[in-house]
Amino acid sequence: MKSGERTDIRQVAKQKFTDYLTAHKCRKTPERFAVLDVIYSDSRHFDTDMLFETLQKDGFPVSRATLYNTLQLLLDCRLIVKHHFEEHRAFYERAGGAFHLHLVCTGCHSVTEYQDAELQRAILNKKIKKFKAAHYVLNVSGLCTECARQLKKNNKKK
Numbered sequence: 001m002k003s004g005e006r007t008d009i010r011q012v013a014k015q016k017f018t019d020y021l022t023a024h025k026c027r028k029t030p031e032r033f034a035v036l037d038v039i040y041s042d043s044r045h046f047d048t049d050m051l052f053e054t055l056q057k058d059g060f061p062v063s064r065a066t067l068y069n070t071l072q073l074l075l076d077c078r079l080i081v082k083h084h085f086e087e088h089r090a091f092y093e094r095a096g097g098a099f100h101l102h103l104v105c106t107g108c109h110s111v112t113e114y115q116d117a118e119l120q121r122a123i124l125n126k127k128i129k130k131f132k133a134a135h136y137v138l139n140v141s142g143l144c145t146e147c148a149r150q151l152k153k154n155n156k157k158k
């Protein structure tokens with residue numbers, strides 16, 4: 001992605017968030033915009049702990065309460081989407097990103113994003129009765145090579 005393009009996405013998101021906060025009479029605090037900026041600087045998904053740490057590292061420490069509250073606002077105005085790869089842990093990522101798969105390892109719980117042009121064509125060209133597909137994010141569970149290797153080693157020991 002070109003850097004100019006990236007600035008654009010951030011600007012558009014910022015404007016959308018500003019409009020939303022104004023319309024809903026919410027305060028436009030620098031903390032809320034710092035959260036948005038961090039999210040839109042990186043296309044990968046994240047959980048609240050990762051976001052909390054990134055904000056601290058960037059010199060923008062926000063409280064957990066502010067973080068949760070801001071994430072809820074961003075969900076409400078559809079600037080981010082929420083995923084549940086694991087039952088008790090939510091992951092977020094910015095909305096409107098590229099079509100992709102989430103490869104979820106059931107061993108170490110790592111999540112890798114994966115893009116495939118062939119699969120994308122297949123899904124978008126698929127004729128589904130009374131439905132026209134426009135976007136997708138697929139979650140595929142399995143084992144990463146590291147966990148598969150570990151499993152094989154453990155099985156040998158038995």
Ligand SMILES: [Zn+2]
Pocket residue numbers: 044045093100102113137
């Ligand atoms: Zn993703």
Ligand SMILES: [Zn+2]
Pocket residue numbers: 105106107108109110143144145146147148
């Ligand atoms: Zn793994």
